[in-house]
Amino acid sequence: MRTHVVDHPLVSHKLTTLRQSETDSPTFRRLTDELVTLLAYEATREVRVETTDIVTPVAPATGVKLSTPKPLVVPILRAGLGMLDGMMRLLPTAEVGFLGMVRNEETLEASTYAERLPEDLSGRQCYVLDPMLATGGTLAAAIRFLTDRGADDITAICLLVAPEGLANLEAGLEGLDVPVTVVTAAQDERLNEKGYIVPGLGDAGDRLYGVAQ
Numbered sequence: 001m002r003t004h005v006v007d008h009p010l011v012s013h014k015l016t017t018l019r020q021s022e023t024d025s026p027t028f029r030r031l032t033d034e035l036v037t038l039l040a041y042e043a044t045r046e047v048r049v050e051t052t053d054i055v056t057p058v059a060p061a062t063g064v065k066l067s068t069p070k071p072l073v074v075p076i077l078r079a080g081l082g083m084l085d086g087m088m089r090l091l092p093t094a095e096v097g098f099l100g101m102v103r104n105e106e107t108l109e110a111s112t113y114a115e116r117l118p119e120d121l122s123g124r125q126c127y128v129l130d131p132m133l134a135t136g137g138t139l140a141a142a143i144r145f146l147t148d149r150g151a152d153d154i155t156a157i158c159l160l161v162a163p164e165g166l167a168n169l170e171a172g173l174e175g176l177d178v179p180v181t182v183v184t185a186a187q188d189e190r191l192n193e194k195g196y197i198v199p200g201l202g203d204a205g206d207r208l209y210g211v212a213q
């Protein structure tokens with residue numbers, strides 16, 4: 001597993017505002033969108049392309065286009081949905097599949113409550129969107145879900161990660177013969193006793209969409 005922390009002053013600047021308690025939901029949604037587009041630029045460095053012959057107004061030329069099958073973008077509901085538009089801005093022809101997952105806030109175990117994905121993901125590059133990698137349980141389960149269907153290359157885009165979560169994820173994926181990359185805006189200090197990232201930004205889903213019942 002590879003982790004790539006995107007080191008860019010614009011990313012740090014937007015993330016700083018995103019973290020602040022006084023940032024309201026509309027601003028939080030806009031900053032999430034902008035941050036994802038910046039992270040997606042790095043995350044798609046190895047997106048598969050093939051050569052294609054074109055004709056410019058001046059001369060024939062050879063360029064590249066996205067290979068087929070097209071990449072699959074998978075936002076993890078609920079909070080990952082706030083990252084979808086920012087990702088699709090860079091990969092407008094990608095397909096989108098959905099996974100609904102929720103973490104039990106007592107046990108911190110993740111469970112899946114919704115799934116709308118192609119049955120066969122053989123040979124697909126998948127981009128998983130989830131703003132928070134805290135204990136890593138949600139992302140580990142999501143990645144297993146995709147690789148069980150045949151996905152052969154996974155990149156997760158997370159706004160924030162905790163060191164404990166990265167270590168758990170790596171352990172949880174042991175034996176998996178599929179490359180996994182995590183692209184993030186920052187690796188924070190630690191998790192607190194409630195499994196929240198410190199200093200973090202709080203509950204990403206609640207800050208995007210209001211308090212869940």
Ligand SMILES: O=P(O)(O)OC[C@H]1O[C@H](OP(=O)(O)OP(=O)(O)O)[C@H](O)[C@@H]1O
Binds near residue numbers: 104130205
């Ligand atoms: O790494 P973990 O410890 O598994 O925690 C991270 C998960 O927790 C949050 O989702 P949450 O369960 O709050 O659902 P929501 O997106 O609907 O708010 C977050 O969006 C991640 O999916």
Ligand SMILES: O=c1cc[nH]c(=O)[nH]1
Binds near residue numbers: 200
């Ligand atoms: O800090 C955290 C941890 C899990 N989920 C969140 O939304 N935030």
Ligand SMILES: [Mg+2]
Binds near residue numbers: 203204205
């Ligand atoms: Mg939440």
